[in-house]
Amino acid sequence: MQHSPSPDVKAARTVDVDLGLALLRTMRRIRVFEEGVEALFLAGRVPGFLHLSIGQEAVAAGVCAALRRTDYIASTHRGHGHTLAKGSPMDRMTAELMARATGLCKGKGGSMHVADFSCGMLGANGVVAGGFGLVAGAALSQKILGKDGVAVCFFGDGATNRGPFHENLNLAAIWNLPAIFVLEANGYASTTSTRETTKLQDIATRANAYGMPYEIGDGFDAFAVYEATKRAVERARGGGGPTFLEFKCYRMRGHYVGDPERYRERDEVNARKSDDPIVRMEAVLSEHGVAKSTFEQIAREASEEFEAAVAFAEASPFPDPREALVGALTTDRDVPNDRGWDLAE
Amino acid sequence: MRTISFAEATLEAMREEMRRDETVFVMGEDIAKQGGIFGQFKGLPEEFGLQRVLDTPISEAALMGSGVGAALTGTRPVVDMHFADFITCSMDEVVNQAAKLRYMFGEQCSVPLVVRAPDGITKSAAAQHSQSLEAWFLHTPGLEVVIPSNPADAKGLLKSAIRSDNPTLYFEHKGLFATKGEVPDDDDYLVPIGKARVAREGDDVAIISYGIAANRALEAAKQLESDGISAHVVDLRSIAPMDYAAIADATARTHRMVIVHEAVRVGGAGAEIAAWVAQNCFDELDAPIVRLGAARVPMPFAPVLQEHVYPKAGEIADAARRLVRKQL
16 A cells, blocks of 8 residues: 655745645635635525635645546535635635525525536535545546546545445445545544544545555645645546545634534634644745735735625526426426416416 | 347347447446346346446445446446345435436536336345335435336336436336337337326226336236226326326226325325325316225235235225225
């Protein structure tokens, strides 16, 4: 089994400044988006539930930077970052969260079920471990169709204790599928600490059980995430089969917006603040001569993009209520969906 | 026309559709090397290779889940569940993924997946290998549910299911695989999903059914003939979509209705049909609607117990006779 620990950030290394800026831009866009929709949610302008990935942006940014637009990803209920990093437009995503007809899913999905097939984003998933099968299948279809696409499954600690995790990793391994399984080890399964639900320190070692190579990396270091993913993508595209990547990170916010977080002490959260992947990326880039004004400009552009996205969403209509009755089947529009009280019509 | 078995008819459908469209592939347990428990996949690996005919581990969640993922990304998978009972091991993948993704994602995608599920009572297979679970999926929006009763429909409906862009559950009764019938030798023989078949015309009582129970209804109709009762037998072929027009026509023609399926009667597809007729065809009814189905018990093992649980031709004929003679 291959297992190469990620390089220590503080160690001297060559840094690709352009790549760093691209990763920083993606992370900043995710951060601005999530802080923005959190405020909109608290103001009652976003219905449903919100699960924020603040603190985990380096994983989304680093992984997706190593992928092509046509490669596939399947995300989780905490999927805003993955969606934006894969290339989904912020305006149509905001419109989806604000339940508008112009949303990516026409207002039928919302935060927990956002998808964008135009950039290979096979959906956030309200079912923990719901993405494993989708990714195994997407990777399988690449093989059957003779394409060189790669499929990536994002998941959290909690998903690794569900059956589909085991079944699909085994399937991907025996069929040598071009799949990558990315564990965002953020320390929690909903509100329960991973320490209470999993005996292993490194869940990635479970890959041994499937005969699958794995790497464990620093999930706050977008460069490290990118490099590890790049190696896994090369292996997958070259016919070398699947890889398990575990990125150690931390969920800075509660399980959902409004979570009273009775299960952890504030000190624990405060102690992790210095790990913020954006702070760390800016520090590395500063050491390599990038001016503070560049970081300010990146933040400003992200804010402007989000403001424009909210304006777009607010200018968009809510869906026509009649749209609620169609869209499950391709034949829906031909067959009236009788609600029982439609007889008089 | 040739006479072939139900199993051969499904095999012919698979072969024709895999030749026609190279994105069609099939996977399941024991299908490539063994040819399927009913021989329904024999010879496919020789023609299409092991890349398109895949033996899987005993991993129903992965089988169904990867079927959904493959359907989302440019292929048309057919997954075989071995026994319909094992769909229970992949319910999230069917109900929360396959059925919902197209709607939930605003029609950005479709899920052209076929789930083949051999179901029903056979040879004392008992509680965990005898179920008919179609009503669960009638209740789940976003699925098509197809249930053939004879070899010709088995071929035509399977071909339509494979060409359908919707996730389709194809329930094939284990007791039908060896049955024979005339099947068109035509690569484009399609039976449209959602269109019922009038299996026999009659005026005194309508028997609405599908799958193997439709054959039992036809046997019952023969028995009724000797009593001077003319039964109208409708084979629905699919319950989602349901051919309500055919049900309404049968009601208007006979004014009496028996609904029969092998699945448990309580909460079965017959309940939906009866409720629909009561609400929409009330004035056409001369008698209460009668529903027949299995008793609400797990299927027992001993043949004498098994045969006591579900309606056969005799029970169907008795119910129709009492209905016509107003002996309810």
